Amino acid sequence: MADDDQNTEQPAAESGGKxxxxxxxxxxxxxxxxxxGGTLAALKFLAPPAAQDSEATAESDQLPPPAPAIYYPLKPSIxxxxxxxxxxxxLQLDITLLMREDDVIAAIETHMPMIRNGLNMLISGQLYEELQTAEGKEILRQQCLQEIQRLLQKEINKPGIEQVLFTSFILQ
Incomplete structure (x- = not known):
C-alpha cells in the first residue's frame, strides 16, 4: 500500500511541474x-509624420545631384x-583641392603664386606644438580652405573650392 501512495504522488508532481x-x-x-508591441508603438510615436517625409522626398527629387568631384593637387609640396x-x-605638406567646376582649375593655375604665398604665410605662422595634434592639423586645414576661398572670391567672385585635403603631412 505504501507503494501505491508513492505511485499516485509522482504523477501529481509531474503534472504540477508541467x-x-x-x-x-x-x-x-x-x-x-x-x-x-511597446517597441513598435514607441517607434511609431517617435517617427516623423508621413507628410514631412513626402515633402523631404519631393525636395530631394527637385535638387539636381552635385557635380562630380574634381581633385587638383597643388605641386610642389609646401x-x-x-x-x-x-x-x-x-613641415612638408601636400595639398589636394576638391572642387566641382572645371573653370576653377584655370583660375587656380592663373593665381597659383598668390595662393601659394597665402598658404606659405598662413602655415609658417602656426605653432609647431599645435601642429602635432589632430585638432591642430584640422584647424590648419580649415584655415587653408578659408584662405584659398577668400583669395578666389576676390579674384573670380566665387569661393571655387569645397575642401582642402592634406594628402601628406610630414612634421619633423
Missing part, C-alpha cells in the same frame, strides 16, 4: 509580445620652417 513549465512559457511569450625649443623643425 503546469509550471507551461505557465512560464506562456508568461515569457506574453512578455516578449508586450516588448515587441615647406615651412619652425623654431622649436632652440632647434629648426620643418
Amino acid at each position: 503546469k509550471k513549465l507551461i505557465s512560464l512559457i506562456i508568461l515569457a511569450i506574453v512578455v516578449a509580445a508586450m516588448s515587441v 615647406l615651412a620652417n619652425f623654431e622649436y625649443r632652440g632647434r629648426q623643425r620643418y
Whole structure:
C-alpha cells in the first residue's frame, strides 16, 4: 500500500511541474509580445509624420545631384620652417583641392603664386606644438580652405573650392 501512495504522488508532481513549465512559457511569450508591441508603438510615436517625409522626398527629387568631384593637387609640396625649443623643425605638406567646376582649375593655375604665398604665410605662422595634434592639423586645414576661398572670391567672385585635403603631412 505504501507503494501505491508513492505511485499516485509522482504523477501529481509531474503534472504540477508541467503546469509550471507551461505557465512560464506562456508568461515569457506574453512578455516578449508586450516588448515587441511597446517597441513598435514607441517607434511609431517617435517617427516623423508621413507628410514631412513626402515633402523631404519631393525636395530631394527637385535638387539636381552635385557635380562630380574634381581633385587638383597643388605641386610642389609646401615647406615651412619652425623654431622649436632652440632647434629648426620643418613641415612638408601636400595639398589636394576638391572642387566641382572645371573653370576653377584655370583660375587656380592663373593665381597659383598668390595662393601659394597665402598658404606659405598662413602655415609658417602656426605653432609647431599645435601642429602635432589632430585638432591642430584640422584647424590648419580649415584655415587653408578659408584662405584659398577668400583669395578666389576676390579674384573670380566665387569661393571655387569645397575642401582642402592634406594628402601628406610630414612634421619633423
